[in-house]
């Protein structure tokens with residue numbers, strides 16, 4: 001397709017550069033504002049085009065050489081071509097633009113990741129013909145390390161890659177989770193074939209658990225059966241597939257900020273996961289946690305029991321159903337990327353609680369949901385860079401009911 005030389009004028013939702021050619025918006029991944037670049041149009045849509053960056057003719061002062069050999073091919077990181085301060089500046093601008101859509105023009109408080117790299121406690125890898133891989137769009141990219149996870153996980157990746165090559169047609173995914181030097185590996189099978197895991201288990205070393213998942217069922221094969229640790233003064237457990245915030249250096253700061261912003265005695269914590277946040281709040285308030293997943297709910301029940309949290313009630317089910325009839329002073333919501341369903345929004349509107357604390361990993365769906373909540377105004381917004389170097393970030397929005 002045709003090549004152009006253009007100046008990058010703006011930033012798109014995923015941090016890509018934006019320019020205009022003949023009035024039409026063109027997104028240029030890995031290009032920075034102010035740069036003069038040579039690009040090639042690779043996709044044409046009715047309202048925008050997508051380009052491939054061919055060459056940076058005049059580079060921004062913020063440009064850096066990406067340290068990872070897989071950058072641009074694995075689909076993971078989006079900001080390694082710039083310094084971390086500039087990444088935070090771009091993310092802040094993107095969030096600020098989103099928040100303006102719901103009338104918020106105030107300050108965005110930025111909480112950087114304490115580490116730019118090696119902060120993730122979990123990685124999901126695909127099994128391709130060349131072994132363990134990450135995926136960009138539909139293209140697999142074989143990797144032997146990822147800079148976002150710890151050295152321990154990277155050592156495990158190399159060992160598992162060797163093992164998996166003997167069973168390429170049996171597995172389609174491998175998930176590795178790490179907490180406190182404990183590692184859990186879940187092998188997702190696509191073929192009902194018996195596999196001997198003894199060798200890989202011994203090679204991976206101590207404090208390792210092996211799980212197998214087939215047709216949605218997870219079975220414990222050998223080693224440790226869950227990740228167990230003390231977090232913010234509470235003993236907690238994470239079963240192999242239950243949700244836990246991925247940035248091990250930043251989630252405490254997020255939870256502390258949530259706690260600080262609670263008003264009143266009664267709290268409802270929607271989408272409560274494995275129950276750590278509910279547990280922390282229950283040390284000071286009365287909490288009802290609502291979680292759909294059975295594994296997460298069981299983890300939350302264990303956390304409640306082991307820490308003797310009499311102020312905590314864990315409900316298992318859909319927030320859209322279980323919120324009906326509940327009352328509280330502060331409602332916390334931390335939905336998956338797709339945001340809240342209409343039923344959840346309607347139930348919150350019925351409850352009329354004083355404060356809503358919205359934690360979100362997708363600011364676009366969060367802004368859509370806030371727009372549907374009646375009589376709430378956004379008081380304060382923070383950006384937690386839980387996913388440093390990637391296009392994602394976590395938002396904490398504090399909403400207050402008007403006229404109380």
Ligand SMILES: C[S@@+](CC[C@H](N)C(=O)[O-])C[C@H]1O[C@@H](n2cnc3c(N)ncnc32)[C@H](O)[C@@H]1O
Nearest residue numbers: 243271272273291292293317318319334335336
């Ligand atoms: C982003 S996680 C938040 C977890 C928790 N707040 C934390 O900090 O660990 C979203 C959680 O919502 C749960 N979930 C998804 N849909 C749900 C629904 N309709 N009702 C209740 N929980 C749901 C998922 O299982 C997941 O644990």
